[in-house]
Amino acid sequence: MDSAEIQKILDDLDIQLTVGKIDLPTYQVLAKKWSTRLAIGEASLATATYAPVSNSLTAVKVACPNCGAPMGEDLSPDRRFYTCEYCSHKFAFEQARDQTEQLRQELQGWLSKLVSGAAAGGNAVDATSRAFIFRERLYPSLEMEFNRSMELLEGFREYPLYQTELGALFRGYSSEESPLRAEHQQLAPVRNLTGKLCAPAVREFVVSAEDEQRLAAMQSSTMELIYTANIMQQSARYCAEGYVAARQNLDALRDLYHTTQKRAASASEKQFLSASLARLESAGTVMDVLSRVYSSASGELMGSAFSGELDTAKNLYAQALQLVDESGYSPMQTVPWRHGVEKEVALVELQTGLLNAYDRVVANAGGSFFEFQSALVEFTRQSKAPVADPQSLAAVADGLALLVEARRGGRTLPRLADWSWLGDFQENNRSKKVMFLGKEEQIESLEQYWQPFWLASLSFSQSEGALFKSGSAKQALLILDATSPQQCFASTVEDGSVLNVSLQGASKRQVPDQRLTLPSLVTEASAQIILESYARSNPVLRNPKVTLQQVVYLPAARVVYKSKEGTRVLVGSVISSINPHTDQLRYSTGVFVKRYARA
Amino acid sequence: MGLLDKVKNATGLGLNPAESYHRAYEKGVLLAKYSEASEMFGKAAEKFQEAAQSEGVHRARANEYLYRLVATKDLSGIDSILPHLQNLQNIEELGSESVTVSASELATELEARRLENAAHESQGDWTKAQGFHAKAAEKFQALLKTKLKTYKHVPAADHNDSVEERYFLNQGYSSYYQGLLVREADPVQAAERLSQAVLAFKRAKDEALRGRMDQNLSQLRIKRTCWLCHREMLGQGLNVDYYPARITPWGRDLVAKLGQDVTSVEDGSVAVCLSCASMIQIQADVFAERRVNALRQEMLPRINEIISAVHVLTERIAKLERVAHHH
Numbered sequence: 001m002d003s004a005e006i007q008k009i010l011d012d013l014d015i016q017l018t019v020g021k022i023d024l025p026t027y028q029v030l031a032k033k034w035s036t037r038l039a040i041g042e043a044s045l046a047t048a049t050y051a052p053v054s055n056s057l058t059a060v061k062v063a064c065p066n067c068g069a070p071m072g073e074d075l076s077p078d079r080r081f082y083t084c085e086y087c088s089h090k091f092a093f094e095q096a097r098d099q100t101e102q103l104r105q106e107l108q109g110w111l112s113k114l115v116s117g118a119a120a121g122g123n124a125v126d127a128t129s130r131a132f133i134f135r136e137r138l139y140p141s142l143e144m145e146f147n148r149s150m151e152l153l154e155g156f157r158e159y160p161l162y163q164t165e166l167g168a169l170f171r172g173y174s175s176e177e178s179p180l181r182a183e184h185q186q187l188a189p190v191r192n193l194t195g196k197l198c199a200p201a202v203r204e205f206v207v208s209a210e211d212e213q214r215l216a217a218m219q220s221s222t223m224e225l226i227y228t229a230n231i232m233q234q235s236a237r238y239c240a241e242g243y244v245a246a247r248q249n250l251d252a253l254r255d256l257y258h259t260t261q262k263r264a265a266s267a268s269e270k271q272f273l274s275a276s277l278a279r280l281e282s283a284g285t286v287m288d289v290l291s292r293v294y295s296s297a298s299g300e301l302m303g304s305a306f307s308g309e310l311d312t313a314k315n316l317y318a319q320a321l322q323l324v325d326e327s328g329y330s331p332m333q334t335v336p337w338r339h340g341v342e343k344e345v346a347l348v349e350l351q352t353g354l355l356n357a358y359d360r361v362v363a364n365a366g367g368s369f370f371e372f373q374s375a376l377v378e379f380t381r382q383s384k385a386p387v388a389d390p391q392s393l394a395a396v397a398d399g400l401a402l403l404v405e406a407r408r409g410g411r412t413l414p415r416l417a418d419w420s421w422l423g424d425f426q427e428n429n430r431s432k433k434v435m436f437l438g439k440e441e442q443i444e445s446l447e448q449y450w451q452p453f454w455l456a457s458l459s460f461s462q463s464e465g466a467l468f469k470s471g472s473a474k475q476a477l478l479i480l481d482a483t484s485p486q487q488c489f490a491s492t493v494e495d496g497s498v499l500n501v502s503l504q505g506a507s508k509r510q511v512p513d514q515r516l517t518l519p520s521l522v523t524e525a526s527a528q529i530i531l532e533s534y535a536r537s538n539p540v541l542r543n544p545k546v547t548l549q550q551v552v553y554l555p556a557a558r559v560v561y562k563s564k565e566g567t568r569v570l571v572g573s574v575i576s577s578i579n580p581h582t583d584q585l586r587y588s589t590g591v592f593v594k595r596y597a598r599a
Numbered sequence: 600m601g602l603l604d605k606v607k608n609a610t611g612l613g614l615n616p617a618e619s620y621h622r623a624y625e626k627g628v629l630l631a632k633y634s635e636a637s638e639m640f641g642k643a644a645e646k647f648q649e650a651a652q653s654e655g656v657h658r659a660r661a662n663e664y665l666y667r668l669v670a671t672k673d674l675s676g677i678d679s680i681l682p683h684l685q686n687l688q689n690i691e692e693l694g695s696e697s698v699t700v701s702a703s704e705l706a707t708e709l710e711a712r713r714l715e716n717a718a719h720e721s722q723g724d725w726t727k728a729q730g731f732h733a734k735a736a737e738k739f740q741a742l743l744k745t746k747l748k749t750y751k752h753v754p755a756a757d758h759n760d761s762v763e764e765r766y767f768l769n770q771g772y773s774s775y776y777q778g779l780l781v782r783e784a785d786p787v788q789a790a791e792r793l794s795q796a797v798l799a800f801k802r803a804k805d806e807a808l809r810g811r812m813d814q815n816l817s818q819l820r821i822k823r824t825c826w827l828c829h830r831e832m833l834g835q836g837l838n839v840d841y842y843p844a845r846i847t848p849w850g851r852d853l854v855a856k857l858g859q860d861v862t863s864v865e866d867g868s869v870a871v872c873l874s875c876a877s878m879i880q881i882q883a884d885v886f887a888e889r890r891v892n893a894l895r896q897e898m899l900p901r902i903n904e905i906i907s908a909v910h911v912l913t914e915r916i917a918k919l920e921r922v923a924h925h926h
Contacts, residue, residue: 143831148861
């Protein structure tokens with residue numbers, strides 16, 4: 001803008017003050033501003049100041065009636081149906097036309113209410129008045145609408161951008177819980193607002209670069225919501241097309257972030273957007289992997305073929321997290337963003353774990369990845385294994401893969417291979433008639449299997465001596481049944497006892513026999529807490545210190561005794577504290593291992 | 600061990616400093632008699648002093664005060680332990696005679712505990728509490744690669760499992776108090792501090808505190824237009840709140856038609872900013888007090904009359920009762 005134009009604005013201001021169109025304080029503020037600009041020869045006004053006024057000021061851009069994303073092509077009555085490339089929504093020409101018209105009318109009504117008498121922009125009102133109207137009337141109204149729309153949707157950053165089939169089973173990881181899907185109806189005002197923000201009639205009032213910036217920031221936020229909602233929805237379809245559409249939205253989001261980054265005023269915002277771009281690249285890689293996984297008709301894959309890409313995605317996530325930590329950007333943005341990214345990392349780790357476990361369980365036998373996923377879910381359902389997050393599901397998948405490999409003879413497990421106790425156990429617990437009294441039981445069935453236990457060393461102190469009591473330091477072993485995360489089945493094995501020696505020997509790894517081996521359902525961290533609590537609750541064990549060693553597999557047997565009075569079940573092992581309630585776990589493990597270990 | 604040795608060990612008489620020190624373990628620590636252990640370490644320290652063995656003195660004194668802390672759970676005792684730990688490279692782990700830990704790491708943990716305790720006692724003074732928590736977090740940060748050394752024997756209310764949890768817990772509280780300190784002057788900055796507290800409490804694995812912070816944060820981020828002055832106010836419960844009011848569906852529709860803030864109207868209440876609301880409340884109180892005073896002035900003569908009448912009646916009844924009693 002040259003000096004003559006600025007001078008014209010100043011002249012206009014004089015006239016407006018004279019005819020009472022603006023008050024003195026407004027005049028003084030504006031006159032000072034333009035005089036300063038004139039003095040320093042600044043020419044930063046937006047080109048829109050003197051843009052020719054469109055005949056249809058209240059026209060709105062054509063957008064998908066479902067998601068509000070911009071249409072890549074203009075609507076034509078010659079073509080009846082369209083498909084949105086962002087949300088895959090199919091719609092008729094009339095539907096889009098009607099919606100656009102409705103939005104246009106709403107916009108017209110809104111403008112006429114706020115800008116009555118100002119002839120809705122254009123050359124009829126000069127640039128200064130337009131700027132004034134924008135700041136005093138349009139922007140506050142748009143800002144309020146924006147704030148209220150964002151209020152319920154704000155929490156969306158806490159959630160992962162995308163959803164995976166098994167990841168969605170966990171609280172906080174399913175996009176169904178994200179406000180963008182749970183409060184889906186709140187997206188309608190966002191779509192309307194986007195229409196307003198893009199409308200030429202509103203743009204006509206944007207005169208200064210500063211106003212342009214504020215409007216663009218708002219528009220960028222609403223578009224971010226629209227694309228993110230699409231990513232969540234499309235990825236939740238669990239099909240190749242869904243992941244491809246999610247990728248399309250990720251690309252649109254990337255372009256949006258690039259544009260926003262160029263405009264960003266602060267270095268911290270620029271870096272936050274760099275972190276967001278790194279996250280999108282990572283998410284794009286994951287979408288590519290998933291679209292390829294789900295495009296396989298048979299579901300037979302080479303899981304390891306994807307591990308390189310998923311590792312790259314994890315590295316990119318790490319970079320994104322580092323960038324955001326160093327950005328110094330507002331924690332109100334970065335903290336929920338971080339939570340969302342951390343969940344995506346957990347989803348990638350789960351996917352990597354699943355593909356890895358799948359490779360191991362199918363080995364040479366072949367089999368569908370999707371069937372493997374179903375079998376895993378079925379196992380957790382039947383066994384009631386406590387899987388509270390993606391990490392624990394990955395651990396269960398890994399544990400089952402280990403058992404299948406061991407059954408095939410490909411892996412060794414630390415075992416105490418001693419069944420010598422079994423004969424005495426069966427016989428000593430069997431009821432016998434004595435002098436025609438009591439009942440005579442027979443053994444109806446015997447099931448032998450391997451039960452996992454966490455082994456830990458325990459150091460503690462103990463009182464010794466009768467007359468001259470003193471304390472001495474002791475060592476023992478602690479053992480915890482790893483099939484029971486809820487109820488504690490733990491026992492202490494004294495130093496020097498036969499069992500202690502045997503258990504120390506159980507750390508030797510052996511190829512298991514064909515008896516069923518149960519998986520460990522208690523994590524290392526849980527085992528440490530349970531055993532510490534157990535040791536502290538025992539008053540004999542003073543100053544206890546627990547050091548966890550490893551999971552060992554001990555022989556266990558389920559004996560069914562039968563008499564005239566009915567049947568009786570007894571479960572035993574080399575130790576007395578054992579979880580006897582493993583019926584469901586044995587069944588579900590048996591089904592899983594039988595299915596995959598047959599090769 | 601001969602009978603004489605047993606007697607010496609049982610009574611503690613005639614033992615040299617090292618034997619006396621060992622006795623504190625045998626007769627105290629390993630029997631979980633921590634108060635007695637503390638006393639025995641004290642006696643051992645005196646013997647080391649007499650023998651001019653300064654390291655022994657510091658070790659025994661440090662243990663004397665450490666086990667007093669274990670026995671009493673009184674964290675003010677930490678001050679006595681620290682000077683002795685500063686003179687030691689390592690010291691026996693609590694509850695063990697054979698395993699040692701770094702004395703400087705133990706000292707740092709105890710300093711952090713002292714700061715945590717000071718923060719706990721300063722809950723009403725947000726500036727002090729924030730400062731203590733921030734300093735405690737700094738101390739724990741230096742220990743992140745180590746294990747907690749005293750929390751098993753002297754547990755805090757919660758988070759006794761790892762240094763990491765304690766570090767994030769203190770960081771979370773520090774951010775929370777920072778938020779409280781600035782919220783009246785700058786709700787946006789307060790919200791930023793609360794966001795940091797949310798992250799810290801999440802990492803401390805404290806879902807209850809995280810939930811509380813989340814709730815505070817979402818309240819603080821809410822903007823509403825004041826029904827009276829039409830200003831856009833930030834921070835529900837702080838700068839703006841809902842007050843009971845009657846509004847018809849027509850009135851509600853009118854707000855929408857005028858393009859005004861429909862969220863400022865809720866079922867039977869409207870959003871009013873703190874200034875407008877308090878102005879009305881204060882003025883209403885003034886009016887109410889004035890009316891009460893006027894009524895009191897108006898009623899006082901009548902009340903006095905009634906009180907006099909009651910007095911007269913009471914006296915007459917008493918007189919009648921006395922007469923009846925004589926008969």
